Amino acid sequence: xxxxxxxxxxxxxxxxxxxxxxxxxxxxxxxxxxxxxxxxxxxxxxxxxxxxxxxxxxxxxxxxxxxxxxxxxxxxxxxxxxxxxxxxxxxxxxxxxxxxxxxxxxxxxxxxxxxxxxxxxxxxxxxxxxxxxxxxxxxxxxxxxxxxxxxxxxxxxxxxxxxxxxxxxxxxxxxxxxxxxxxxxxxxxxxxxxxxxxxxxxxxxxxxxxxxxxxxxxxxxxxxxxxxxxxxxxxxxxxxxxxxxxxxxxxxxxxxxxxxxxxxxxxxxxxxxxxxxxxxxxxxxxxxxxxxxx
Amino acid sequence: xxxxxxxxxxxxxxxxxxxxxxxxxxxxxxxxxxxxxxxxxxxxxxxxxxxxxxxxxxxxxxxxxxxxxxxxxxxxxxxxxxxxxxxxxxxxxxxxxxxxxxxxxxxxxxxxxxxxxxxxxxxxxxxxxxxxxxxxxxxxxxxxxxxxxxxxxxxxxxxxxxxxxxxxxxxxxxxxxxxxxxxxxxxxxxxxxxxxxxxxxxxxxxxxxxxxxxxxxxxxxxxxxxxxxxxxxxxxxxxxxxxxxxxxxxxxxxxxxxxxxxxxxxxxxxxxxxxxxxxxx
Numbered sequence: 001x002x003x004x005x006x007x008x009x010x011x012x013x014x015x016x017x018x019x020x021x022x023x024x025x026x027x028x029x030x031x032x033x034x035x036x037x038x039x040x041x042x043x044x045x046x047x048x049x050x051x052x053x054x055x056x057x058x059x060x061x062x063x064x065x066x067x068x069x070x071x072x073x074x075x076x077x078x079x080x081x082x083x084x085x086x087x088x089x090x091x092x093x094x095x096x097x098x099x100x101x102x103x104x105x106x107x108x109x110x111x112x113x114x115x116x117x118x119x120x121x122x123x124x125x126x127x128x129x130x131x132x133x134x135x136x137x138x139x140x141x142x143x144x145x146x147x148x149x150x151x152x153x154x155x156x157x158x159x160x161x162x163x164x165x166x167x168x169x170x171x172x173x174x175x176x177x178x179x180x181x182x183x184x185x186x187x188x189x190x191x192x193x194x195x196x197x198x199x200x201x202x203x204x205x206x207x208x209x210x211x212x213x214x215x216x217x218x219x220x221x222x223x224x225x226x227x228x229x230x231x232x233x234x235x236x237x238x239x240x241x242x243x244x245x246x247x248x249x250x251x252x253x254x255x256x257x258x259x260x261x262x263x264x265x266x267x268x269x270x271x272x273x274x275x276x277x278x279x280x281x282x283x284x285x286x287x288x289x290x291x292x293x294x
Numbered sequence: 295x296x297x298x299x300x301x302x303x304x305x306x307x308x309x310x311x312x313x314x315x316x317x318x319x320x321x322x323x324x325x326x327x328x329x330x331x332x333x334x335x336x337x338x339x340x341x342x343x344x345x346x347x348x349x350x351x352x353x354x355x356x357x358x359x360x361x362x363x364x365x366x367x368x369x370x371x372x373x374x375x376x377x378x379x380x381x382x383x384x385x386x387x388x389x390x391x392x393x394x395x396x397x398x399x400x401x402x403x404x405x406x407x408x409x410x411x412x413x414x415x416x417x418x419x420x421x422x423x424x425x426x427x428x429x430x431x432x433x434x435x436x437x438x439x440x441x442x443x444x445x446x447x448x449x450x451x452x453x454x455x456x457x458x459x460x461x462x463x464x465x466x467x468x469x470x471x472x473x474x475x476x477x478x479x480x481x482x483x484x485x486x487x488x489x490x491x492x493x494x495x496x497x498x499x500x501x502x503x504x505x506x507x508x509x510x511x512x513x514x515x516x517x518x519x520x521x522x523x524x525x526x527x528x529x530x531x532x533x534x535x536x537x538x539x540x541x542x543x544x545x546x547x548x549x550x551x552x553x554x555x556x557x558x559x560x561x562x563x564x565x566x567x568x569x570x571x572x573x574x575x
Contacts, residue, residue, distance in 0.1 A: 003478055005498065005505040008529050204513055205486075208479050230550060231512035238505035239478055254551040268549055275546050276504060277528045 012281035016053035021248030022094015040078035052286035067110035088123035115154035129171035134197020167199030297555035302331035306522030307351020321360035330537035337560035374400035403436035405445035409472035426457035441473035476502030
């Protein structure tokens with residue numbers, strides 16, 4: 001799509017907060033919410049600060065990433081009890097520990113089972129391409145086309161909206177293919193994920209290259225991690241995109257200063273958006289744009 | 295990433311008070327606004343002067359002097375004087391360069407001709423040669439204003455001839471009616487075709503003003519802003535002062551975590567001699 005820097009023509013800004021993630025734990029930042037009550041409290045605080053979408057990963061009692069559907073249920077229920085923020089589950093789950101102590105990426109079965117969570121989440125993400133996921137050694141993150149199509153159908157059967165995570169330019173083409181096959185519904189909501197080892201590197205040039213191949217009428221946001229997270233997010237915000245922030249993506253508020261809470265990250269982005277002149281989308285406004293039936 | 299150099303473009307020569315009553319006209323108003331911007335974090339002020347009565351742009355050295363002298367006395371701000379004259383009402387070349395005799399730290403160097411201001415903004419090769427020679431002779435750093443990509447080519451050719459000295463300092467002026475558009479790709483393209491180790495700054499004309507500045511903020515470039523380039527603080531709200539723009543971008547820079555360059559820090563980045571011409575030093 002073409003990007004013109006016309007603030008007055010831009011949609012309201014949808015802020016997603018990724019509170020927890022599926023890779024790091026409290027050992028790198030003790031303020032990372034892991035247990036259901038912690039996650040729900042952060043979601044509520046972020047909702048009050050302006051976040052419309054909550055991107056959720058869950059942990060077991062030891063704080064380890066898990067694909068346990070009961071924990072997902074517990075977290076979604078806890079969040080919904082506090083506020084109407086849109087609940088979104090990442091379908092990669094993350095790196096999970098097995099009973100024998102081994103650490104591996106979640107299985108395809110565990111991931112497909114996310115479509116059965118009760119109460120249902122408002123959204124699920126799909127990952128639009130297969131690549132070497134550099135943060136777990138020797139891990140191929142499998143996202144074959146047929147598997148994604150099956151996953152999508154299961155989402156739509158339950159009226160769960162989807163967001164398409166693209167870690168490289170070819171993944172955007174895969175999403176277009178799912179549209180051509182009549183399964184992925186338009187408008188497509190793209191998450192451009194840059195700077196993950198094994199995926200496209202994070203830079204203004206790479207963001208522009210990705211945005212250039214997204215069809216007009218789509219919505220998009222940028223996800224980057226660590227020191228690239230704030231600049232990439234500001235760049236996306238300036239261009240009319242939505243944004244994501246949160247401790248999944250960044251555990252430092254700024255260099256050498258650990259994040260105190262997810263809400264600290266949301267509040268900063270709200271302040272910058274206000275300076276820029278972009279209004280913040282409410283949950284209801286975000287639901288309408290993301291195709292979430294409530 | 296270098297500290298952020300903020301240039302305040304105080305008044306320009308094109309817009310008149312019939313569209314915004316807040317445009318500084320007199321030398322006193324231009325000095326006052328410049329000092330406010332300097333206090334707010336601007337390291338450079340980009341100066342045009344106007345006939346105090348009519349408000350029309352002029353290159354009158356006496357009026358420039360009435361701005362430069364108080365700024366030298368009261369601040370250490372980097373003084374950047376225009377050599378543009380008035381877009382669309384081209385002045386004789388010699389008149390455009392008279393401001394250089396005041397030995398400003400910097401001066402604008404418009405690296406090519408383009409439709410602008412209802413006419414043609416004429417910067418032919420002989421003028422560029424003359425301007426480059428004069429700036430070199432008087433130790434004035436050129437602010438190479440780039441309205442479209444060919445102007446980068448022109449500037450690089452002048453560097454190759456030894457007429458412009460490195461590091462080149464580019465000011466991308468994006469979003470003029472016949473110039474390069476103010477879009478992310480336009481900016482990226484320009485940053486990719488300038489010589490390595492150049493220094494760049496950008497100003498988005500009109501509505502792209504702030505998003506363009508924020509792009510520069512995160513990309514490691516520098517920022518020009520002010521009433522010359524944008525009359526509106528936000529949609530439908532006229533800027534009452536130039537300092538408003540500086541204060542806002544300084545707030546955003548702080549949120550982002552990039553420090554603002556003082557005039558002396560900016561001098562070091564730009565390769566200017568320290569506090570040249572400043573009575574403080």
